[in-house]
Ligand code: FES
């Protein structure tokens with residue numbers, strides 16, 4: 051894109067419908083600014099457009115996949131800008147470099163934090179030609195509100211407000227201090243004058259934005275903290291929301307795909323004699339690891355594909371079996387080849403001298419994402435340009451990825467943003483196999499092609515949540531307090547946030563380590579990433595220790611959280627909300643767990659029941675969430691409920707197994723998911739501790755598996771160390 | 785072969801193979817993409833429409849089986865403004881990604897048409913749609929608000 055100047059900005063603004071445009075305009079070279087660590091930076095990498103009729107459009111650089119970002123981010127900007135919310139609208143920013151989420155990254159750096167794993171990996175993903183730190187537009191790491199919102203949207207809004215006030219003050223020849231901005235107007239009370247933002251916008255846009263705009267105090271908020279309705283709900287209830295799978299283009303054809311069943315396998319040949327005369331069949335394309343049938347209707351393509359005889363080769367992994375992997379895990383855990391991530395006290399010495407060591411092994415399986423909208427991508431190569439329509443969590447990354455696949459310049463690729471029918475980590479460019487397929491097909495034909503994966507392909511060619519095994523050893527003192535916490539777990543990838551395995555409890559001697567292994571199973575981010583398994587391990591084992599010490603598991607935790615007031619507060623509240631002390635009917639049990647992830651602390655207490663036929667029912671979940679601050683309580687509640695359901699589904703049913711290099715599960719019956727009937731009552735409470743704002747999209751998930759299993763123990767004395775529960779002889783209602 | 789469908793009140797003739805599922809007739813032949821594809825084996829409910837007023841999964845429903853039938857899709861549900869269920873969905877802010885919601889809403893409408901005051905158990909039995917975003921609790925709350933008490 052070259053040098054970015056204010057002019058570039060205004061032109062882009064004009065393209066988006068005219069009006070003044072405020073943005074990141076402090077110096078001509080945006081990249082230069084972003085790399086600088088000087089304090090003299092305007093953190094305004096976001097855009098707001100004010101039209102003459104006072105309509106304000108906020109451009110959001112992140113994808114909407116259900117998490118409500120498209121509403122929460124404009125709320126943050128509008129709040130600081132003193133905008134009239136009824137006149138604010140949202141527009142998804144296009145896949146252009148100027149919308150890269152540099153500020154998201156800087157949000158981490160500025161506070162002395164590390165770049166989170168989800169972004170980091172992309173930064174050294176050399177596959178992308180443009181893979182520099184800033185060329186990303188990622189939605190993930192629960193980062194949109196935390197980083198783009200805090201560092202970008204708020205400051206942009208505040209700067210815009212100051213510029214608008216300055217414009218009014220200059221017009222009226224009064225001091226800015228005498229002016230007040232409110233509901234998209236600037237007032238000079240002394241003289242009774244007022245001007246709308248629309249009237250002031252053009253003049254305001256000629257100023258340099260202030261470097262340090264003053265942000266509002268929380269007690270003055272009129273928009274943030276309110277359960278404001280989402281922008282996208284009306285379209286979603288009438289079937290008018292356009293997802294990638296809904297794209298329709300003139301002359302477009304439909305494609306169905308079958309991949310080599312074994313990871314790393316390839317497509318050798320096909321015989322199309324059986325389908326050649328089928329109605330509407332266009333052609334068959336062979337890619338390296340798949341065959342694709344193109345037709346004038348998806349069903350025709352899919353039907354022909356299932357009639358097509360194809361020869362696949364298995365490659366090297368035709369004998370891989372995920373059951374054997376756990377045997378390998380067990381061996382690896384006792385190997386000497388471990389990476390120590392945290393040590394405190396004298397863990398080694400304690401271990402060798404101890405009289406009684408309490409030990410336990412836990413494991414979790416591979417998991418598929420199973421987004422409700424199966425993978426799909428529409429691609430059209432024409433006039434040297436590749437156009438793409440697809441749901442992606444990173445528009446710019448997807449653009450770079452597609453350019454790489456097509457061997458085109460970045461500039462020759464256009465990615466059209468569309469709503470995602472679920473993301474959960476599946477739709478990142480690093481897992482862009484569905485984009486790659488469509489691009490390769492599009493490069494071979496002259497018309498637009500919509501390639502849709504069947505649910506079976508989606509399930510069997512995902513990038514999975516890694517399987518993990520974790521081994522704990524502990525020593526308790528005479529009061530039952532843990533003296534030693536010794537943990538080693540397996541790491542087959544996607545485990546950059548090793549702190550996810552750290553315990554918040556005050557234990558003097560600790561050693562936390564992992565052993566790295568390789569498997570042929572492709573792995574990637576899955577809602578809450580490492581925390582999804584670590585939450586289960588850590589919070590199950592501490593529960594075991596409490597019972598070993600013959601202490602109440604809630605009080606036991608509390609006694610170890612004296613240095614962690616936020617954890618303690620959330621835990622106490624969750625216990626209170628479920629009624630920890632209440633008398634329970636026969637067969638019922640309560641469990642509790644707590645996990646911090648993405649800067650947010652979540653405690654969950656769960657009530658379950660088991661009858662004498664091992665029918666397991668989850669009755670209730672009380673979640674207490676301390677994200678520091680809540681932007682939109684209604685959206686936040688949905689996210690927490692969603693995280694709980696996603697995690698509960700996994701704990702109860704979720705498992706991907708691989709036999710002979712092939713995934714066994716194929717669709718919802720054998721990859722069972724929770725439905726209305728199995729959904730417990732969920733109550734969600736927020737603690738606004740005022741600490742730095744944390745994430746919301748993933749944080750509801752990590753404690754749930756342990757809370758449920760701890761409740762099962764309380765109800766029955768059965769300790770669950772392996773997920774999913776359906777494999778442990780329970781009958782569970784979906 | 786030609787089939788006559790009355791879709792959202794309008795008579796429509798489609799000339800397709802008898803075995804083509806109604807879902808793909810709607811989506812690919814007629815451009816009605818509000819009805820979604822989720823599993824293709826009648827396991828998720830994303831493709832639910834009303835066939836002669838009854839919530840029906842269309843991904844395995846051959847078009848020949850509905851020749852002459854009245855079909856209502858999500859696009860036709862609120863022909864005269866929003867249907868009360870759609871309104872309740874906005875009021876309760878049910879959708880997250882929204883992908884499952886066309887099917888979810890069609891199932892709920894059909895349930896409420898049959899029984900104005902469903903019990904929890906009836907709701908569980910009738911609405912077995914999958915929502916991976918986990919909107920179930922809000923679905924339940926929205927349905928509760930629609931019960932005639
Ligand atoms: S797509 Fe028809 S039930 Fe899933």
Ligand code: FES
Pocket residue numbers: 116422471472879880881882883884885914915916917918919
């Ligand atoms: S709202 Fe996303 S699947 Fe239901």
